Amino acid sequence: xxxxxxxxxxxxxxxxxxxxxxxxxxxxxxxxxxxxxxxxxxxxxxxxxxxxxxxxxxxxxxxxxxxxxxxxxxxxxxxxxxxxxxxxxxxxxxx
Amino acid sequence: xxxxxxxxxxxxxxxxxxxxxxxxxxxxxxxxxxxxxxxxxxxxxxxxxxxxxxxxxxxxxxxxxxxxxxxxxxxxxxxxxxxxxxxxxxxxxxxxxxxxxxxxxxxxxxxxxxxxxxxxxxxxxxxxxxxxxxxxxxxxxxxxxxxxxxxxxxxxxxxxxxxxxxxxxxxxxxxxxxxxxxxxxxxxxxxxxxxxxxxxxxxxxxxxxxxxxxxxxxxxxxxxxxxxxxxxxxxxxxxxxxxxxxxxxxxxxxxxxxxxxxxxxxxxxxxxxxxxxxxxxxxxxxxxxxxxxxxxxxxxxxxxxxxxxxxxxxxxxxxxxxxxxxxxxxxxxxxxxxxxxxxxxxxxxxxxxxxxxxxxxxxxxxxxxxxxxxxxxxxxxxxxxxxxxxxxxxxxxxxxxxxxxxxxxxxxxxxxxxxxxxxxxxxxxxxxxxxxxxxxxxxxxxxxxxxxxxxxxxxxxxxxxxxxxxxxxxxxxxxxxxxxxxxxxxxxxxxxxxxxxxxxxxxxxxxxxxxxxxxxxxxxxxxxxxxxxxxxxxxxxxxxxxxxxxx
Ligand code: SF4
Numbered sequence: 001x002x003x004x005x006x007x008x009x010x011x012x013x014x015x016x017x018x019x020x021x022x023x024x025x026x027x028x029x030x031x032x033x034x035x036x037x038x039x040x041x042x043x044x045x046x047x048x049x050x051x052x053x054x055x056x057x058x059x060x061x062x063x064x065x066x067x068x069x070x071x072x073x074x075x076x077x078x079x080x081x082x083x084x085x086x087x088x089x090x091x092x093x094x095x
Numbered sequence: 096x097x098x099x100x101x102x103x104x105x106x107x108x109x110x111x112x113x114x115x116x117x118x119x120x121x122x123x124x125x126x127x128x129x130x131x132x133x134x135x136x137x138x139x140x141x142x143x144x145x146x147x148x149x150x151x152x153x154x155x156x157x158x159x160x161x162x163x164x165x166x167x168x169x170x171x172x173x174x175x176x177x178x179x180x181x182x183x184x185x186x187x188x189x190x191x192x193x194x195x196x197x198x199x200x201x202x203x204x205x206x207x208x209x210x211x212x213x214x215x216x217x218x219x220x221x222x223x224x225x226x227x228x229x230x231x232x233x234x235x236x237x238x239x240x241x242x243x244x245x246x247x248x249x250x251x252x253x254x255x256x257x258x259x260x261x262x263x264x265x266x267x268x269x270x271x272x273x274x275x276x277x278x279x280x281x282x283x284x285x286x287x288x289x290x291x292x293x294x295x296x297x298x299x300x301x302x303x304x305x306x307x308x309x310x311x312x313x314x315x316x317x318x319x320x321x322x323x324x325x326x327x328x329x330x331x332x333x334x335x336x337x338x339x340x341x342x343x344x345x346x347x348x349x350x351x352x353x354x355x356x357x358x359x360x361x362x363x364x365x366x367x368x369x370x371x372x373x374x375x376x377x378x379x380x381x382x383x384x385x386x387x388x389x390x391x392x393x394x395x396x397x398x399x400x401x402x403x404x405x406x407x408x409x410x411x412x413x414x415x416x417x418x419x420x421x422x423x424x425x426x427x428x429x430x431x432x433x434x435x436x437x438x439x440x441x442x443x444x445x446x447x448x449x450x451x452x453x454x455x456x457x458x459x460x461x462x463x464x465x466x467x468x469x470x471x472x473x474x475x476x477x478x479x480x481x482x483x484x485x486x487x488x489x490x491x492x493x494x495x496x497x498x499x500x501x502x503x504x505x506x507x508x509x510x511x512x513x514x515x516x517x518x519x520x521x522x523x524x525x526x527x528x529x530x531x532x533x534x535x536x537x538x539x540x541x542x543x544x545x546x547x548x549x550x551x552x553x554x555x556x557x558x559x560x561x562x563x564x565x566x567x568x569x570x571x572x573x574x575x576x577x578x579x580x581x582x583x584x585x586x587x588x589x590x591x592x593x594x595x596x597x598x599x600x601x602x603x604x605x606x607x608x609x610x611x612x613x614x615x616x617x618x619x620x621x622x623x624x625x626x627x628x629x630x631x632x633x634x635x636x637x638x639x640x641x642x643x644x645x646x
Contacts, residue, residue, distance in 0.1 A: 009122065011192035012146035050124040054142060069574045072521075073513060077144050081514035083442055083524045087175055087190075088145055 001062060002038040003030040004045050005077070006055035014077050014089075015052060017045055023052065025089060027078040028064055098387065099207045106250070107209045114138045115197035122194065135193075138200065139210025143515050146190045150213040151203060155223035155241040155265070156184035158466040160455035165206040167451035173199050178451070180436060180444040182508055182559060183262070184222050184468040185213055189515055211249065216257045218248035218329075222264045224272045225469040228390060229431050229477040231423040234284050234292055237267040239385050240321060243376060246384075247322050254329055258336035258344040261329070262301075269588060274470060276300045276309045276590035277562060279346045280328060284318075293317045298328060298358070299350030300590075302556035307347040308590050312359040319381070323374040327366035331358070391463035391478060396428025400481035412499075415537060416488055419499040430481050432462070434474040434491060435498040435506065439535045440528050443509045444472030453494045461487050471508055473501065503540040504548060504613065505531035508559055512552030512569060513576075519552035521569025521576035522602075526550055529606045534613075543613055546626045547585070562586035564627045565612060566593045567605060578605035582612070582638055583630050596639045608642055615641035 004017040005027075015023035016030035024030065033041060038057055045055045059068030066074035080088015099107075114134070121131040135141075139150040151166070158166075166186060170178050173195045174188040181187055191199060203209060212220045221241045228236040244263060248254065254261070266273040267284035275281025281297035294316040300309025316324050328346075337343045343352075350358045407414045422431040434454060437443050446454075454474060458466045461483045462476035469475060474496075479487055491497035500506045507530060510516065512523030527550055534540055549563030560566035566581035577599035584593030600608055613626070615638060620629045630638060 007142060007146075010194050012142055012190075014145060049127055050122065053128045069571075071574045072576065073144070073519075076513060076522075080145060081524075082522065083514050083528065 001060050002033045002035055002057050003027070003060045003064070004033075004038070004042055004055060005030070005058050005074075006045065006052035009049075009051055009053050017041070027060075027066075027074075030060070030064060032060060032062070032064060103207070104204075107204050107207075107211070110138070110209070110211065111197060111200045111204055114200065118193060118197055133215070135196075136214040137211075138196070139213040140191075140193075140196055141214065142517070143189065143511075144513075144517055145515065147193055147196070148515070149188045149191045149196060149199065149210060150181070151186050151188070151208055151210050152213050152220040153184050153186060153208075153468050154245055155221055155227065155238050156225050156468040156470075157227075157238060158468065159206075160459040160464050160466065162206045162208055163451050163455035163458065163466055165203060165208065167448040167455065169199055169202060170448040170451065172202075177445055177447045179442075179511065180446065180468050180472050180474070182470050182472060182510070182557060183220065184225075184470055185220060186468070187511075189511075214260075216259050216261075217255050218244075218251065218257075218261045218263065221245055221248070222262070222273055222278075222470060224266045224268055225467040225475045226272060226422065226431055226477060227267070227467075228388065229424050229429075230268055231425045232270055233267040233425070234286060235267050236388050236390075237265040237282075237284055239381070239388050240282065240284070240294075240318070241265050242384050242387065243321065243381065244325065247325070254333060257329075257333055258338045259341070259346075261332075261346065263325075271586075271588040271590070272469075274559070274562070274586040274590075277302055277306075277559070277586055278309065280325065281309050282321075285315075287315050291317070294321060294324075296324065296328075298362075299347040299355070301345055301347040302559060302561050303345070304342055304554045304556075305345075305348065306556070306561040306592050307351055308592060309347075310350060310355045312355065312362060319378070320370060320375055322376060323370045323372070324362075324366055326374050327362050327369060330365050330369075331361045335361070391465075393426040393429060393478070394480070396426075396480065396482075398427040400428065400484075403481045403484055406485045413485060413488055415541070416497055416499040417484065419503065419541065420497070420501045421484065424478065426478075428481055430479055430484060432476040432479045432484070432487060432491075433469075433501045434476065434496050435500055436473050436496070437500060437506050437527075437531065438495050438498045439505065440532045441495075442524050443507055443527050446474075450494050450496060453490065454496070457487055457490055471506065473506070499537060500531075500540060502545045502547070504534045504543050504546040504609075505540060507531060507548045507550060508563070509550040510552050510558035512550075512558075516552060518555060519569065520554075520571035521552050521578070523550040523552040523558055523567075523569060526567060526569075526578065526602060526605055529602075530609055533606055533610060543617065544623075544625050546613070548609065549584075549586075559586055560584075561592050562590065563593060564625075564630070565609060570599050572599065576602055578602060580605070580608055580612075580642065582635060583627065585627055589627075594635055596635060597643055611641050612638060 079090040283295040296313040297309040467475035509523040509527035513519035551558035562584040581593030
């Protein structure tokens with residue numbers, strides 16, 4: 001499956017498109033799309049230039065975990081640097 | 096130290112004001128990202144994996160304590176309490192918000208700092224020997240010429256849209272601590288047979304996808320002609336350098352594709368045409384710049400310090416730090432102190448706001464207010480009295496800044512890699528951390544001796560892996576991290592490119608591989624051979640065998 005991600009314009013934070021069309025910082029909240037349906041959603045997201053930048057499509061599993069070639073990259077983007085467990089989302093979620 | 100003149104201050108102030116307007120227009124949607132991106136890059140602002148990243152220039156690696164304090168302030172106020180020193184003597188912040196960047200730049204401008212020339216296809220921030228002005232082995236202070244180049248190259252109208260970025264490094268010592276053979280232009284100040292000083296001009300070095308060692312195109316250039324000669328090189332490159340292919344656009348490709356001779360001829364012809372014009376600085380102007388680099392008022396001291404000798408005998412840990420982290424100063428009674436930013440298991444080049452302030456305090460009190468950043472991601476206090484070394488060591492120890500490992504196996508260069516960088520294939524930092532943990536025994540490290548490990552997370556080679564005695568390059572294989580080992584590289588005066596030794600290894604195996612290589616070296620070295628010397632004497636094969644032999 002697919003999801004849409006990008007970086008929030010104001011501070012660069014990693015965000016994911018939710019079902020209600022808002023941006024979430026938790027990947028778990030990302031809307032999941034079938035492979036065939038995602039392209040027009042991305043195009044619409046890319047038009048929201050005042051909110052985000054560098055939007056693109058990522059592969060995810062049915063449970064919303066990253067998958068495919070970019071699995072490590074997307075895992076790190078979602079959580080924060082693996083060498084600084086005190087930074088990024090990983091620091092907030094499980095403290 | 097160089098201080099801004101009115102011209103510099105106005106220039107930087109105007110640039111910040113301009114960028115503030117551009118950020119506002121981007122946030123309001125008046126500028127698209129496509130329009131904005133080149134503008135933010137011109138101001139050192141990148142977008143990384145988790146956030147924006149701001150790269151701040153530290154021209155030729157020289158900082159005052161006031162500037163270091165401001166860097167600490169920025170880290171605390173706008174970022175997450177730390178900064179990262181890069182392999183180009185710059186500092187990066189990993190988490191600034193776009194909305195804050197104009198304020199950050201205003202704050203930096205207060206201490207004459209900025210992010211100009213840290214990005215884009217221009218002449219980048221000039222780098223130099225971190226011991227400049229202090230080294231016992233230098234001909235003269237190379238920073239005078241770095242500053243001459245900085246003033247000439249900042250916003251040079253003809254060279255703001257080069258085929259690619261352009262990096263210049265200057266040293267004035269036989270011992271190359273500035274990696275001059277790996278730069279687009281490397282300059283070495285030396286004395287000719289007549290006793291005059293001038294530049295050896297080296298062109299076309301570089302790392303990345305297609306690494307080259309630079310070629311000397313002129314053995315001796317009288318100093319007064321520096322700018323006209325550089326201008327000639329840049330003109331030839333600007334005109335002839337390829338613009339059709341990003342990977343072939345660096346000057347190294349131009350030099351090596353057509354041959355050095357042809358390139359040299361073009362430069363000399365161009366130089367003959369322009370050298371009589373008014374590009375070269377008048378002597379008074381050079382003297383004006385030189386005055387900024389007047390050596391500090393060193394005291395008249397005996398060469399040896401009794402206090403120091405007493406402490407050295409009494410404390411083994413201090414004695415080790417002295418042996419490994421301090422270097423001869425040109426003035427009797429003084430020493431150069433290296434501050435390691437590579438504690439065991441630490442992130443190479445990272446420094447907290449509190450540590451920055453501690454370094455600033457030490458510089459103010461004990462090092463003539465000067466600090467240097469090194470391309471090996473460490474810091475230096477260049478002018479410390481031998482009498483003060485013990486106090487400085489104690490203060491550094493409290494801050495975890497006194498790991499005695501300069502030039503040793505755990506003094507690793509590592510690029511940010513996939514923990515931060517959008518272009519990365521793999522992570523680099525965790526490999527560095529594991530190697531430094533594996534070799535945490537200080538006595539063993541000292542016994543192994545000089546060993547330069549350099550790690551890059553992709554072929555762009557920001558971690559200089561091609562010129563590591565042991566180089567490690569991260570490669571992605573179907574979503575898994577693998578590491579390719581190269582051996583025999585050097586970025587110093589004996590510059591050479593490493594050779595790839597076989598298939599990629601998993602991250603765990605890469606750390607084990609370093610251990611095997613070191614083990615083989617220790618069993619086979621002769622006399623005082625360093626790792627690289629043994630490798631050069633025996634060749635790659637026995638090392639490969641040691642590496643891939645069944646366990
Ligand atoms: S070498 Fe590659 S991964 Fe490392 S910092 Fe440079 S671009 Fe990023």
